[in-house]
Amino acid sequence: MKNIIETVVHEISTVLSNVDEGESLALADEIRNAKRIFISGEGRSGLMGKAIAMRLMHGGFHVYVTGETITPSIEKGDLLILISGSGSTSSSLQLGNAAKKAEAKVFLVTTNRDSKIAEISDGIVVVPAATKHRRPEEPGTIQPLGNQFDQSVHLLLDAIIISLTRSKDQQSTYEEMTNRHANLE
Template structure:
């Protein structure tokens, strides 16, 4: 078991080490500028998106998860963050088109910068991990499906939030943590 854990940790470390710093900083800057943030993804990417949205809320951002019943309409100037390993998820593509039509800033988190969604996004943050498709250009992995991408996205987006916190204390974050649990 320890060998598997060590391999997974090494894989994710390798992916995160190879994230383009300028892309990560640009993505971080877009978060800081945004008045409202909308996050979407399908499957496990969607779960990573929800984790990201939750931590953004703790950090005092105004954030919504696309598809939830309390999510308002997106408006011009809002930030729309799409998470799609392949960059080809058809339902995400349709949402990106709608967001762009109203004038939202679309940022994609993906493996594939030259994807359908990447080609219409305002910015792309490439996570050089393996997806379920195992394309020749993707990182090697012992893990099934898109595990490596999902794990890397979770850690990367948490790190990006940390980079935006500056003077927010853990106590302030904890005060916004759920207390009905």
């Protein structure tokens, strides 16, 4: 078991070390400057999106997950973050087009810089991980399906949120985030 864990950790570390820092900083800037943030992804990418939405909420950002009953209309000044390993998920492409029509910004987190969604996006972060498609340019992995992509996305977006919520007074930030944590558990 220990060997498997070490291999997975090494895989994720390698993927994250190959993410372009400029792309990550550009996403951080878009999040910082957005009036509201909307996050979407299908399947496990959607689960990663929900986890990141919760962390953004804890950080004091106005954030919504698409498809929820309380999600409002997207508008100019808003940001839609799409998570799609392939960059061609049809429902994500539809949402991206709708957001562009509403004059919101679209940012894609993907493995595929040349995807259909990338073409309509204002920004992109390429996470050079393996997906369920196992394209020739994807790295090797011992993990099934898109595990390597999902885990890498989670850690990368968490790191971006940590960078956004850092302040000189870490105790204050921690207390504010703790106060925003759900109390109806």
